[in-house]
Amino acid sequence: MEPILSIRNLNFYYGEHKALKDVNMDIYKNNVTAFIGPSGCGKSTFLRTLNRMNDFIENVKVEGNIIYEGKDIYSKEMEPVELRRRIGMVFQKPNPFPKTIYENIVYGLRKNGVNKKEVLDEVVEKTLKAVALYDEVKDKIHKSALELSGGQQQRLCIARAIAMQPDVVLMDEPTSALDPISTMKIEELVLELKKDYTIIIVTHSMQQAARISDYTAFFLNGEVVEYDETSKIFSNPRDKRTEDYITGRFG
Amino acid sequence: MRRIEFEGKERMNRLEKAVKIILTTLGLISIFTTIGIIFSLFEETFMFFKEVSIVEFLTGTKWTPLIEPTHFGVLPLVAGTMLIVVIAGLISIPLGLGSAIYLSEYAPKKVRKFLKPILEVLAGVPSIVYGYFALTAITPLIRNIFPETSVYNALSAGIAVGIMTIPLVSSMSEDAMMAVPDSLRNGAYALGATKLEVTKDVVIPTAMSSIVASFILAISRAVGETMIVAMAAGSTPKLTINPLESIQTMTGYIVQISMGDVPYGSLAYKTLFAVGTLLFLITFILNVISRHFVRKYRRAY
Ligand SMILES: Nc1ncnc2c1ncn2[C@@H]1O[C@H](COP(=O)(O)OP(=O)(O)OP(=O)(O)O)[C@@H](O)[C@H]1O
Ligand SMILES: [Mg+2]
Numbered sequence: 001m002e003p004i005l006s007i008r009n010l011n012f013y014y015g016e017h018k019a020l021k022d023v024n025m026d027i028y029k030n031n032v033t034a035f036i037g038p039s040g041c042g043k044s045t046f047l048r049t050l051n052r053m054n055d056f057i058e059n060v061k062v063e064g065n066i067i068y069e070g071k072d073i074y075s076k077e078m079e080p081v082e083l084r085r086r087i088g089m090v091f092q093k094p095n096p097f098p099k100t101i102y103e104n105i106v107y108g109l110r111k112n113g114v115n116k117k118e119v120l121d122e123v124v125e126k127t128l129k130a131v132a133l134y135d136e137v138k139d140k141i142h143k144s145a146l147e148l149s150g151g152q153q154q155r156l157c158i159a160r161a162i163a164m165q166p167d168v169v170l171m172d173e174p175t176s177a178l179d180p181i182s183t184m185k186i187e188e189l190v191l192e193l194k195k196d197y198t199i200i201i202v203t204h205s206m207q208q209a210a211r212i213s214d215y216t217a218f219f220l221n222g223e224v225v226e227y228d229e230t231s232k233i234f235s236n237p238r239d240k241r242t243e244d245y246i247t248g249r250f251g
Numbered sequence: 252m253r254r255i256e257f258e259g260k261e262r263m264n265r266l267e268k269a270v271k272i273i274l275t276t277l278g279l280i281s282i283f284t285t286i287g288i289i290f291s292l293f294e295e296t297f298m299f300f301k302e303v304s305i306v307e308f309l310t311g312t313k314w315t316p317l318i319e320p321t322h323f324g325v326l327p328l329v330a331g332t333m334l335i336v337v338i339a340g341l342i343s344i345p346l347g348l349g350s351a352i353y354l355s356e357y358a359p360k361k362v363r364k365f366l367k368p369i370l371e372v373l374a375g376v377p378s379i380v381y382g383y384f385a386l387t388a389i390t391p392l393i394r395n396i397f398p399e400t401s402v403y404n405a406l407s408a409g410i411a412v413g414i415m416t417i418p419l420v421s422s423m424s425e426d427a428m429m430a431v432p433d434s435l436r437n438g439a440y441a442l443g444a445t446k447l448e449v450t451k452d453v454v455i456p457t458a459m460s461s462i463v464a465s466f467i468l469a470i471s472r473a474v475g476e477t478m479i480v481a482m483a484a485g486s487t488p489k490l491t492i493n494p495l496e497s498i499q500t501m502t503g504y505i506v507q508i509s510m511g512d513v514p515y516g517s518l519a520y521k522t523l524f525a526v527g528t529l530l531f532l533i534t535f536i537l538n539v540i541s542r543h544f545v546r547k548y549r550r551a552y
Contacts, residue, residue, distance in 0.1 A: 053437065058360060085443035095434040098457055107452070108442030157438070164442060 004029040004167060004198050005050060010064035012045055012222075014057070019045045021222045023064075027168070027215075032194050034209035034230065035202045037219030037245070043202045046219070047170050050200070051087040052080045085112065088161035092173040094153035096145035096160075101128075101137055104145045104156055108164045127159040131189055151182025158189065162197065169193065171201040175208070187212050206246050210234050218242045292531065295524035302518055308525060314488035314504075316522045317513075327488035328526060331405065331498035335480055338409025338494060339416060339473040344466055346413075347420025351462075354421070355428035356450045367425075374418035382482030385411035390483065397495055403485030406494035411479045416469040423468065427461030428454050464544035471537035475530065477502040501530045 003026035012020035019042045027033055035043040048054045049062060052073060066073045073083055085108065096104050105127055106120045114120065124141065128134040133155045137148065145156055154174060161169055171190075175183040190199055190212050203209050209216050210230060217227040218239075226233060226242045237243045300308070303323045311324015350370065354363050390407040394400045431454050439449045455462065485497025486507050499507070505523055513519045 051441065053441065056437070056440065081443050081445055084441055089437075089441035091434060091437065091441075093434055095432075095438040097435060097438065097453060107439070108444070111442065111444050111448055111452075160438075160442065 001028045003027055004068070006065075006067040007050075008065045008067070010046075010049065010062070010066065012042070012049060012054070012063075013061040014045075015059050019222050020049070023224050025217060025224060025227055027198065027200060029198050030194055030196075031214040032190060032199045032201060032212055033215040033217065034213035035200070035217050035219060036204070036206065036209050037225075039204075041219040042222040043219050044172050045222075047089075047172055047200065047202055050168070050170055051084050051089055053084075053089060055080055085164055086166050087168040087170060088164055088166040090154070090157050090161050090169065090171040090174050093177055094150055094157050096148070096153050096156050098144065098146055100142050101145045101148070101156060102141045105160050105163050107160065112164075123163050127163045130162060130193070131155040131159040132185060133159060149182075151178045151185065154178060154182065154186065155189065158186070158193075162193065166197065168198045168200065171199065173202050173204060176204065183208075206234075206248075218245060220245075289531070292524055292528050295521055296528040299518070299521035299525040302521070303525075312490050314499075316519045321518075323522065325501075325526060325529060327490045328499060328501045328504050329529075330490050330492070331480075331484070331488065331500040331503065332474055334405045334492065334494060334498060335409045335412055335476070335484065335500055336470055336473045338406060339413035339476075340466070340470055342410055342413025343416040343420050343469045343473075347417045347465070347469065348424055348462065350417070350421045351424035351428060352450060352455075355425045356446065356454060367422075370418045370421055373415075374422070376415070378415060378476060378478040379482070381411040381415045382408075382479040384414075385479055385483035393495070400495040401485065401497040403483060403487075403497040404495050405484050405498045408480045408482075408484035409494065411483060412473045412476045415476070415479070416472050419469045419472060420465045423465035424458065424462045427458035427465075431457045460544040460547045464541040467537050467541035467544065471534045471541070474537065475502060475534050477506055481506040501526050505530075 005025075005027040007023055007025045007027075010020055010023040011018060023046060035046065037043055045054070050066065050073075054060055054062070062074055068078075068083070068087070071077055097107065099107070102120075102124055105124045106114075109120060109123060125134065128137065128141075133152060136152060137156075140147070145153065148156060154177075158169070158171075158174070175186050178186070187208065190201065193199060194214075201209075201213065213230045215228065216230040216233040218225045218233065218237075218241075220241060226237060226239045228238075233242065234246060237246065243249075308323050308325050310326070311322055312326050313322035313324050314327045315322045350366075354366060354370075358366065385407045389410050390400075390402065390404065393404065393406055394402075400406070435453050435457065436449050439453045444452065480500045480503045484500060484503060486499050486503060487497040488499040488504065489496060491498065505526055508519065508523050
């Protein structure tokens with residue numbers, strides 16, 4: 001299988017603090033990859049290195065390579081703005097803009113010169129259907145997105161990300177602020193979306209990782225302890241620390 | 252474990268009550284003082300309008316309360332104030348908003364730490380210093396460019412008022428923009444927006460009502476500014492829009508009359524209160540509008 005992202009010898013520093021230590025990983029196309037590990041082990045940091053969202057944090061340093069479409073994303077040939085169009089992101093807390101549902105979804109398109117109403121209308125309808133939100137909001141598409149519930153807002157944020165037709169969607173604990181039913185809907189959505197997109201998801205729920213991911217990486221203190229097919233990680237982990245963590249015997 | 256005895260609640264309650272009474276008294280004192288001031292202002296104003304019709308006052312285009320034949324049209328003073336406000340706004344709004352955007356969105360932490368206090372010091376400089384600055388620095392500069400400019404002119408005073416109110420706009424707008432959660436910025440960045448787009452599409456609209464409120468506050472400050480205009484704008488009530496001429500504002504007139512020797516109780520004396528009341532109403536309305544915007548903004552979160 002071909003990797004869509006290849007991470008080689010990646011180190012990451014917040015000032016003096018080394019948050020990622022020699023990470024190597026291949027992310028496979030049209031798969032769901034889950035990152036698990038205890039709080040503070042560097043999952044979010046790693047996720048943000050993949051679309052250069054760490055650029056906005058002062059005083060950080062990246063070493064190593066992340067190869068995407070044959071290019072190092074930290075090289076001069078890669079425009080971070082362009083990269084983020086191709087590798088989208090969904091955050092832990094739903095963060096719709098204080099605009100209408102419609103404008104939330106088309107924001108990224110507008111910023112890229114897509115302004116034809118027919119095109120935008122079609123994208124809005126298609127993406128709302130893709131995130132199973134269409135029936136719930138079809139009467140208030142031109143109302144403020146802030147009127148939606150948390151779970152609906154999060155699905156709107158996913159819609160907003162896939163409206164850009166990215167290659168990869170990064171999700172940082174997208175269900176941690178949601179109730180079980182909203183969580184289930186998003187999990188179903190992730191499984192649906194992997195037909196068209198490559199998905200990387202950070203989660204604190206072992207069950208969630210087991211349910212929806214094809215590959216799982218276990219992080220500990222900035223290192224990747226184990227990275228393999230999810231079934232292997234959960235049934236037959238090679239490392240003792242992985243086993244301790246997934247069985248809840250950790251720390 | 253030992254049972255813990257709680258005590259002293261009784262005493263606390265008494266203290267609580269005493270504090271409440273003291274604070275209520277203090278609050279009432281300030282409310283009554285304000286009412287008293289407004290009342291005395293309105294009383295004299297009422298006396299004034301017994302002698303001069305309200306229509307003449309509000310629509311007349313000549314203001315010569317001290318020279319025969321006397322005219323009591325306040326429009327020249329209002330126009331003078333407007334001229335100052337417009338010039339000041341043209342300076343303070345773009346520069347204030349620009350520095351707020353820079354400080355909140357572009358400046359590295361270190362630069363912000365260094366620049367913010369400087370701007371705040373600017374806000375603390377007494378306005379007489381700005382008046383002096385207008386006379387000795389701005390006016391000569393303007394007269395260099397436009398030699399026909401009067402020594403006292405609206406432009407110079409307006410610029411000085413504008414500079415003085417920059418910190419008002421910048422600090423209030425900056426606070427509002429800093430309060431925009433980073434999660435919103437990140438959301439836009441993650442969709443491939445540039446820094447300028449994030450600022451323009453997300454940060455400014457989210458902070459908009461506070462930004463507008465800061466503009467209105469700066470304007471109301473310019474309306475009420477006295478020392479600078481008394482020093483640099485002149486004392487010629489004139490219905491003009493030429494900023495290079497000598498003018499007089501409402502506040503400028505009040506200062507002039509208060510310092511001159513108008514007999515107590517005369518009609519000229521009462522003009523003070525009529526103009527003062529008008530000034531009070533204008534700034535009051537501006538402040539109400541500004542508060543309305545701030546409230547709207549708070550609700551957005
Ligand atoms: N902006 C930052 N500045 C400095 N240090 C940071 C910053 N963000 C994270 N860190 C540090 O980097 C390490 C990894 O943090 P990260 O947020 O990546 O962990 P995480 O695995 O996502 O944790 P969680 O599961 O709690 O979200 C932690 O020690 C954290 O304190
Ligand atoms: Mg995290």
